[in-house]
Amino acid sequence: MSKLIINGGKRLSGEISIGGAKNSTVALIPAAILADTPVKFDSVPDILDVHNLMLILKSMNVSSEFNGDVLKIDPTNIVEAPLPSKAIKSLRASYYFMGALLGRFQRATVSFPGGDNIGPRPIDQHIKAFKALGAEVTERDGTVTISTGPDGLHGAQIFLDIVSVGATINTILASVKAPGTTIIGNAAKEPEIIDIATFLNNMGANIRGAGTDVIRIEGVPTLQARNTHTIIPDRIEAGTYLSLAAAVGDGILITNIIPEHLEAFVAKLEEMGCDLTVYEDSIYVGASHDLKPIRIKVMPYPGFATDLQQPLTPLLFKASGRSVIIDTIYPQRIKHITELNKLGGKVKSEDTDEGIIVVDSSPKLVGAKVQAGEIRAGASLVIAGLMASGTTEICHADNILRGYGNIVDKLRGVGADVTLEIEERVN
Ligand SMILES: CC(=O)N[C@H]1[C@@H](OP(=O)(O)OP(=O)(O)OC[C@H]2O[C@@H](n3ccc(=O)[nH]c3=O)[C@H](O)[C@@H]2O)O[C@H](CO)[C@@H](O)[C@@H]1O
Ligand SMILES: C=C(OP(=O)(O)O)C(=O)O
Structure with a gap:
């Protein structure tokens, strides 16, 4: 099983290009x-x-x-x-x-x-x-x-x-x-x-x-x-990097995007107070300050995508109060919660029948050894690991590689200190 090692706490800047969906x-x-x-x-x-x-x-x-x-x-x-x-x-x-x-x-x-x-x-x-x-x-x-x-x-x-x-x-x-x-x-x-x-x-x-x-x-x-x-650009990969850019960026341009595919997600980032400039096929994310908590209800497209509720969660740690996510599609999509808690993130599942997740302000994250239980849980750990001080080791990184192409190069391209240890290619 592969392992992703992140030395976090750095501010990132530059450009990230999104791959096919x-x-x-x-x-x-x-x-x-x-x-x-x-x-x-x-x-x-x-x-x-x-x-x-x-x-x-x-x-x-x-x-x-x-x-x-x-x-x-x-x-x-x-x-x-x-x-x-x-x-x-x-x-x-x-x-x-x-x-x-x-x-x-x-x-x-x-x-x-x-x-x-x-x-x-x-x-x-x-x-x-x-x-x-x-x-x-x-x-x-x-x-x-x-x-x-x-x-x-x-x-x-x-x-x-x-x-x-x-x-x-x-x-x-x-x-x-x-x-x-x-x-x-x-x-x-x-x-x-x-x-x-x-x-x-x-x-x-x-x-x-x-x-x-x-x-x-x-x-x-x-x-x-x-x-x-x-193939059309991956709106979930794009949303993940938008969240990452708002969490740890000092100016990141996400390119090869169809912004119309991300309207529900972008609307929520704007509601939080993120600094976004939406162009025809790219979105610039400036450094964020004074973020507000939000409520999100996951819905089928064009609603807020279930695949983006976990990647958004670390950004909610930076908001000034309690945010609430209701995942109506996969109410038990909570594999990220215990792992984010290990990094110091205050997030809990309130009701796995209704899919209610509560996220509180968590200004100080510290690196830890965690597991990517599935793809988007893994994505949320990558973002939290970049936010955290010290080293975060994400085991079962194959789950992340299921859906994020060239992730190490993309992160290093904006200045992140990330290493992938591959033990075995799945075949
Ligand atoms: C490969 C792929 O494209 N995966 C996506 C696809 O998964 P997937 O196609 O598996 O998800 P669905 O859109 O089918 O599932 C939506 C909801 O319907 C339920 N359901 C679905 C089929 C069925 O026969 N019976 C039933 O009850 C599911 O349990 C779920 O609660 O859409 C999900 C919802 O946007 C995304 O999270 C996945 O990333
Ligand atoms: C749930 C997902 O993938 P899959 O349906 O392929 O398991 C996802 O991409 O978030």
Whole structure:
């Protein structure tokens, strides 16, 4: 397991460039197996999830090549094969192989996905959609087997009971080549869903309404890539660095951003009194003074993202009173709390049914040995470690590397004293 060592207490300045969105990338890679041609992505983040998805592709005889930020995938010789369960379990988005394999072969066998340990993460809405499209689904010993009759899948009307990013994308992947019309009601509206639809539409798919809560898909017989797909910037990575810049920065410019994707987050930073200047594709964060406490209610997009509640928490330590976060999506997303407490942060979980987290002013943080229980808990520890005096050692840093590409170089680029000790690359 990797370890991130931070010598904190320094003021940082300079520029940080944001990479391609993890949550787009991890859906685009499975989506690539729907193509009848090689596909090419650029602005691909160098994160562990990408390397694990490449291992899964390899097991199906799908070659992939990752150079710089360009990823080429050739699915033309794909075969049906058992998927490597260690790689499947290493990330959440392996569930997209259910929809993608179903779209490609009309059947799929995939073990239950892993991903961040942030409370219960059922996939009943994915399964409901596959069944509506004409599939039979069985679950046994942690493996989901999906099959269809001789006529394969067909378009269907599906109303999701819960707004779910994964179920929306999986339904698109399964139905994009299914004959007939599919309508997804109560669809999730995240920018990453638009990114997947754009990629598929540029290959000949007919998906309308992505980014709204009704998505309409007319099935097409083939998908063929004609150009390189550029992945949208990662709004969660951007939000993390905005929080970091407000916490320890003396002037940091965050570049390669789509500010419209960060409106709820930026509004909260402004409410706290952070010094922000929003440009067309970048945001400048000046040194912060006299920050005010705030109340945040996490909601599906365009609301305040659950993935940003933990990265914002260390900044709330600098506010002059009590802040309250209510995570309505993952009420048990609290793996950061005990670890932040070890650094001297006053944060507690008040109600894990309602997702209420209370954060008090904590002006003095001191380095300690902590564990990154999951990706965004880890991100909050990085920021707190930079704020703290002395040395912070973050164990299980692989969880951070799941979603933050080139984090050490990015932090050193603004003057941070950070070292990564890699013991073993996950494979
Ligand atoms: C790879 C990826 O894109 N991960 C993101 C995705 O996860 P993921 O796609 O897993 O999250 P969902 O949007 O599906 O989950 C939203 C809520 O719906 C519930 N639910 C979901 C599906 C289902 O079948 N049944 C059900 O009850 C979940 O438990 C959760 O409470 O969206 C989350 C919510 O924005 C983010 O935190 C994750 O970073
Ligand atoms: C929860 C997250 O990731 P995943 O869904 O891939 O576990 C996240 O990116 O914050």
